[in-house]
Amino acid sequence: MFVKVDVAQLLKNLGREDKVEESYNYKFDGEENVNLVSPVKYNLKIVGLNEGVLVTGKAITEVELNCARCGKKYIQSLEIEMEEEYKLPHLVVSKKDLFDEDTVFEIEDEKYIDLTEAVRQGILVNLPLQSVCSKECGLCKKIGENKKNDPRFSKLSELKNKIEK
Numbered sequence: 088m089f090v091k092v093d094v095a096q097l098l099k100n101l102g103r104e105d106k107v108e109e110s111y112n113y114k115f116d117g118e119e120n121v122n123l124v125s126p127v128k129y130n131l132k133i134v135g136l137n138e139g140v141l142v143t144g145k146a147i148t149e150v151e152l153n154c155a156r157c158g159k160k161y162i163q164s165l166e167i168e169m170e171e172e173y174k175l176p177h178l179v180v181s182k183k184d185l186f187d188e189d190t191v192f193e194i195e196d197e198k199y200i201d202l203t204e205a206v207r208q209g210i211l212v213n214l215p216l217q218s219v220c221s222k223e224c225g226l227c228k229k230i231g232e233n234k235k236n237d238p239r240f241s242k243l244s245e246l247k248n249k250i251e252k
């Protein structure tokens with residue numbers, strides 16, 4: 088899966104800007120266990136630099152997660168702020184250090200940038216550290232226990248038991 092953008096003109100014109108707005112279906116391989124349930128939509132600005140381009144903007148998508156508290160699956164939307172530098176290969180030292188803020192990507196064939204890896208990393212760093220389906224999740228149990236101990240509710244549950252019998 089490649090999302091290639093032709094930046095040949097940008098490389099020739101310092102300071103020139105292009106906008107890219109598209110969406111595509113991206114699938115993580117099994118190892119990472121990230122299940123995207125919506126296409127990745129991105130809205131980016133690409134600016135020509137000296138021997139490179141700077142990509143800034145946003146990508147949004149939705150991911151299915153397991154709630155750490157109740158175990159249910161739920162959908163979380165992700166908004167990824169992007170700021171990535173792409174340079175001609177001879178200027179790039181490393182390009183695959185995840186979580187390395189200074190990651191610089193390579194421009195391919197002196198004219199294409201491939202957004203796939205940048206988006207992939209952006210999604211991974213934006214996943215919540217603790218996935219919880221809602222702010223209230225986990226609290227409900229406590230409220231439930233309080234209800235049981237509350238005399239008004241025990242009367243109610245007595246009644247309920249009688250009716251059920």
Ligand SMILES: [Zn+2]
Nearest residue numbers: 154157220224
């Ligand atoms: Zn939950």
